[in-house]
Amino acid sequence: MLGILGGTFDPIHLGHLRLAEEVREALSLDRVHFVPAAVPPHRPQPALSAEVRLELVRAAVAENPQFVLDDRELRRQGASYTIDTLQDFHATHPDHHRVLILGMDAFNGLKQWHRWSELLEWAHIAVATRPGAPLADAAAQLLDDHALPLEQFRRQRGGGIIRIEITRLDISATAIRAALDAGRSVRYLVPECLLNPLNRHYSAPKKSQYKKPR
Numbered sequence: 001m002l003g004i005l006g007g008t009f010d011p012i013h014l015g016h017l018r019l020a021e022e023v024r025e026a027l028s029l030d031r032v033h034f035v036p037a038a039v040p041p042h043r044p045q046p047a048l049s050a051e052v053r054l055e056l057v058r059a060a061v062a063e064n065p066q067f068v069l070d071d072r073e074l075r076r077q078g079a080s081y082t083i084d085t086l087q088d089f090h091a092t093h094p095d096h097h098r099v100l101i102l103g104m105d106a107f108n109g110l111k112q113w114h115r116w117s118e119l120l121e122w123a124h125i126a127v128a129t130r131p132g133a134p135l136a137d138a139a140a141q142l143l144d145d146h147a148l149p150l151e152q153f154r155r156q157r158g159g160g161i162i163r164i165e166i167t168r169l170d171i172s173a174t175a176i177r178a179a180l181d182a183g184r185s186v187r188y189l190v191p192e193c194l195l196n197p198l199n200r201h202y203s204a205p206k207k208s209q210y211k212k213p214r
C-alpha cells in the first residue's frame, strides 16, 4: 500500500514527517509520497513559491528511503484537486492500494472538497489526530459510516476510513511562518537541514521567489 500525503507544505515541518512516519508504521505502508500542492484549493495562496516548497520537501525527505517526493501536482495546470491526484496515482501505480493521509483538521473539512464523495472510490483514508483539531460531528459520522478494522483495511482496495492516534505535535506551518517573519528561531520545529534555506528565503525576500507571507 502507498501512503499519499498532500499538503501546501508552506513550509514542511516535523509535524508532517511524524505524521507520515507513524501512519506508515501503523498501516505497514510500503512508502509515503509527499505531494506538494501547486494551487491549493480552499485556502489563500502559499507564502513560499512552489519551487521553494518543492525543494524544502525534497531536502526533508531525502534521508528516509520510504519517503518519496512526488511533484505530480506541480506538473498539472490549475487547482490541485485531490480527486485528480488519486486518479493519476491509479494510472501510474495500478497495482498498489492507496491510502490518503490526512490530519484531523483536513478531514473535518472533507465535505467541502471537490467531488469529495468520489475520493473513497480511489483510496482508503487514514485520519491522524492533531492538537487543536477535535473530530467534528459531521466528520465523525463519515468515519463511522466507513470505518474498517485494520485487517479488512489492508485487504480491500479502498473505501475505508481508519483513525490513527499519533504523537500530538502542536506544530503548524502558520506558526513557523509567523516565527520566521518575526526573525525568531524555528529550530526543532523543522528538520535541521531546512534552517539555512528557510532563513535565506525569509531574510532576502526581494532576491528570491519569496512572496510576502499572509
Ligand SMILES: Nc1ncnc2c1ncn2[C@@H]1O[C@H](COP(=O)(O)OP(=O)(O)OP(=O)(O)O)[C@@H](O)[C@H]1O
Pocket (backbone or CB within 6 Å): 006, 007, 008, 009, 010, 015, 016, 019, 101, 102, 103, 104, 105, 106, 107, 128, 129, 130, 131, 169, 170, 171, 172, 173, 174, 175
Ligand atoms: N502537527 C501535525 N499533526 C498532524 N497532522 C498534521 C500536522 N501538521 C500538518 N498536518 C497535516 O498535514 C497535511 C498538510 O498540512 P499543511 O501543509 O496544510 O500544514 P499545516 O501545518 O496545517 O499548514 P498551515 O498552518 O499553513 O495550514 C494536512 O492533512 C494536515 O492536517
Ligand SMILES: O=C(O)c1ccc[n+]([C@@H]2O[C@H](COP(=O)([O-])O)[C@@H](O)[C@H]2O)c1
Pocket (backbone or CB within 6 Å): 005, 006, 007, 008, 009, 035, 037, 040, 041, 042, 043, 080, 081, 082, 083, 106, 112, 113, 114, 115
Ligand atoms: O480536492 C480538494 O478539493 C481539496 C480541498 C482542500 C484540500 N485539499 C488537499 O488536502 C491537502 C491538505 O491541504 P492543506 O490546505 O491542509 O495543505 C492538500 O493536498 C490539498 O491539495 C484538496
